[in-house]
Amino acid sequence: MARSTFKVLFYVNGSKEKNGIVPIMGRVTINGTVAQFSCKRTIPKELWDAKGNKAKGKSMEARETNLALDNIKAQIIKHYQRISDREAYVMAEMVRNAYQGLGGEYETLLGAFDKENEVFKKRVGKDRGRATYMARVRARNHVAAFIRS
Incomplete structure (x- = not known):
């Protein structure tokens, strides 16, 4: 069985910047397939650490943002595990849709x-x-x- 590559990455969308505030986006990559989604969170641009894919500093806002991102990542990993147990081939879009509640479980x-x-x-x-x-x-x-x- 071939090894699967799976990665979750967070980044800010600088093109949607308003008053120094930028939205946080997520990207799931599995075996070359990519799916992007909004994390439904915003952060001041100067608080974002692009290399670490998280908020920098120890401010309350940075800690809350990092905790939320950790929770999102944990949910995505859980959905990936569940789908990979059930399906022969997993695509990033499948994991993103499961995280966002789109699609659904099998129905009789x-x-x-x-x-x-x-x-x-x-x-x-x-x-x-x-x-x-x-x-x-x-x-x-x-x-x-x-x-x-």
Whole structure:
């Protein structure tokens, strides 16, 4: 099995600077695939250590920022581990999406049917008909019977 390269890096986006404040961005790199994301944090430009990929100094703001970045990195590592256990090939975008809550876990066919039918049921009487809803419920039940058999 080939070794996987995995790296998490933080940097500031100098092009979005406003009044000396810059947003902190993150980058996940896995086997040459790159995915970038916003850390939803800002910092004064003079507090950022580009070589260390963190806030410099011991001020309260620097400590809070570094703690938040450490937490983000830990979450990304956790998502990477979980995905690499489940998937044969992991891409940076998959890890970023898992961190941001996009995509999701695997869903069963009947679970997806039930979820869609619940959404549909709320629209019955507004812009959907009751007969159509009942047809969808029957379709779900036929699929369930097929799975059982």
